[in-house]
Amino acid sequence: MATIKATLTKKAIDDFPAPESGRSFLADTKVPGLLVQITPNGTRSFQVYRKVSGKPIRVTLGRYPDMTIEQARKAAMEALSKLAGGTNPNEEKQRIKLASKSVREALAEYQEARKDLKPRTRSDMASAFKEVFPDWLDKPLSKITPSMVEKRHREHGQTRSEARANLAMRYLRALFNYAEAQYQDDEGKPLIEGNPVKKLSQTRGWFRVDRRQTVIKAHELAAWWKAVEEQGNPTLRDYFHFVLLTGVRRKEASLLKWSEVDMKARTFTILDPKNHQDHTLPLSDYLLGLLARRKAEAVNEYVFTHRDGKLPQNPQKAQERILEASGVAFCIHDLRRTFATIAESLDIPAYALKRLLNHANGADVTAGYIVASTERLREPMQKITDFVLKAAGVKATAEVIELRREARA
Numbered sequence: 001m002a003t004i005k006a007t008l009t010k011k012a013i014d015d016f017p018a019p020e021s022g023r024s025f026l027a028d029t030k031v032p033g034l035l036v037q038i039t040p041n042g043t044r045s046f047q048v049y050r051k052v053s054g055k056p057i058r059v060t061l062g063r064y065p066d067m068t069i070e071q072a073r074k075a076a077m078e079a080l081s082k083l084a085g086g087t088n089p090n091e092e093k094q095r096i097k098l099a100s101k102s103v104r105e106a107l108a109e110y111q112e113a114r115k116d117l118k119p120r121t122r123s124d125m126a127s128a129f130k131e132v133f134p135d136w137l138d139k140p141l142s143k144i145t146p147s148m149v150e151k152r153h154r155e156h157g158q159t160r161s162e163a164r165a166n167l168a169m170r171y172l173r174a175l176f177n178y179a180e181a182q183y184q185d186d187e188g189k190p191l192i193e194g195n196p197v198k199k200l201s202q203t204r205g206w207f208r209v210d211r212r213q214t215v216i217k218a219h220e221l222a223a224w225w226k227a228v229e230e231q232g233n234p235t236l237r238d239y240f241h242f243v244l245l246t247g248v249r250r251k252e253a254s255l256l257k258w259s260e261v262d263m264k265a266r267t268f269t270i271l272d273p274k275n276h277q278d279h280t281l282p283l284s285d286y287l288l289g290l291l292a293r294r295k296a297e298a299v300n301e302y303v304f305t306h307r308d309g310k311l312p313q314n315p316q317k318a319q320e321r322i323l324e325a326s327g328v329a330f331c332i333h334d335l336r337r338t339f340a341t342i343a344e345s346l347d348i349p350a351y352a353l354k355r356l357l358n359h360a361n362g363a364d365v366t367a368g369y370i371v372a373s374t375e376r377l378r379e380p381m382q383k384i385t386d387f388v389l390k391a392a393g394v395k396a397t398a399e400v401i402e403l404r405r406e407a408r409a
Contacts, residue, residue: 003027008036008069018042034076036064046072048079057088099191101183103129103144103175104137110178116276120251125171132156132168141179141192144172146199153200162207169206173197215338216244218391220328225392227326236318238290239304243332245287245385247339247357249274250332254312256303261291267374270358279358282378284385286395342387348380356380 003025006012016026018038025047028034035047046061061067061075082088101109107129111122129137133152136144149169157165176195183191200206216224228240243253252270261268266288270279283291291303299309306312315332323329336357343353356377389395 003035005029008034008072010065010069013044013064013069016044028073028076031073031076031080033080034073046076048076048083050080050083052083052088057083059083099142099183100140101179101192102138102140103133106141106175106179107137109182110175113178113182118274124167128164128168128171131160132165133172141176144176144196146196149196150199150203150205153205157207163209166207166209169197169200214330214334215341216328216330216334218342220326221388221391222393223326224322224328224330225394227322227328230325231318231321233306233318235304235306236312236315238294239312239315240318240332240335241290242287242304244335244339245284245388246281246381247336247343247384248279248281249336252279254304257301258295258298258303259301261295261303263288263292263295266378273358277358280374281356282374282381284382286385286389339384342384343380346380346383346387348383352377352380 002019004016005027007030008026008028013026013036016024016036016038018024018040021040024038026036026038028036033048033050035049037045037047044064046064046067048059048061050057059079061072061079064072067075107126111117111125117125136148136152149172153165153169156168173195176192176197179192180190180195228237231237239253242248243250246253246268248270252273256268256270260271266283267280268283268291269281273279294303297307299305299307302311304312319330340353340357343356348356386395
């Protein structure tokens with residue numbers, strides 16, 4: 001690394017040869033500390049170099065010839081003055097950069113940092129931002145105020161969807177929490193202080209959105225089952241039956257692979273589900289037969305694929321056909337609620353039910369000591385299958401009990 005002193009002129013800078021490797025420097029004699037850095041490819045840029053408390057500090061001012069020599073000298077004197085006063089221009093520049101992060105930039109960094117986010121959550125988060133505050137995406141986070149949040153939340157909830165307004169603001173709250181912890185100065189002080197979404201809690205502004213409470217009732221199962229059988233798509237037929245008789249989430253079923261099914265052990269495993277705890281469940285006799293039939297006709301690694309190898313995408317049309325034939329309206333998650341409601345009506349123990357649904361135990365200390373093995377869940381799973389098949393008129397045994405509740409999350 002060679003450093004040559006000279007009075008900076010256009011000729012001096014232009015004629016200074018580029019090094020074969022490393023960096024060369026041309027130091028100005030008029031403003032001590034002002035340098036021109038030359039790289040092997042000939043790029044020339046102005047810098048300030050100064051030791052502060054024995055620590056070398058190099059501040060890049062701009063590229064030559066975009067920045068003139070006189071502009072560089074003026075910028076160098078300002079930088080040297082700041083250094084003399086205890087302010088590091090590099091740190092100041094970094095603070096400004098972080099404090100001016102846009103919502104879009106922060107969202108990208110947040111999703112990159114949160115490796116545990118599910119693909120669906122990432123997609124839904126981006127979708128909610130575009131839907132509820134598309135005009136904020138290129139605004140600095142620091143310019144989003146509590147009053148802006150309160151107004152946009154209220155407007156979207158009143159004109160579009162209260163649930164989506166709540167969800168978008170929860171996502172925005174998480175983004176601000178991340179920014180407050182991540183964007184800090186050298187002393188650990190947040191550069192983006194305060195979370196504007198807190199105002200919704202302080203003013204009780206969140207919309208009250210009642211949880212969907214629909215299930216397929218026992219007396220509706222026969223008509224629903226018959227319509228599912230007759231709707232003409234064997235893959236969706238088996239998919240609907242599987243979700244109802246296992247209580248798994250729709251994506252968990254649609255993405256189930258044959259490598260996650262053990263026909264000999266009569267089990268299947270959902271890998272990395274919503275709570276990130278692999279979930280192994282027993283297969284009832286009916287489900288074992290269903291999967292054996294599908295295995296014999298498998299075309300790829302996924303359990304529920306059409307004959308052309310494609311995964312079921314949107315079953316909405318099939319649901320509409322089933323509604324028309326049976327009079328029973330439902331969404332896929334209703335099948336999980338129905339499974340849970342049937343299990344509760346059959347007096348299956350609460351801890352077994354939690355295990356069947358793979359619900360987190362939360363603050364339940366007792367549950368933390370109970371290990372419900374897959375085999376201990378086999379009898380409850382079979383009882384639920386028997387109940388459904390009896391109510392649907394498919395199986396002659398099993399006692400039918402009218403469901404005591406119409407919902408269970």
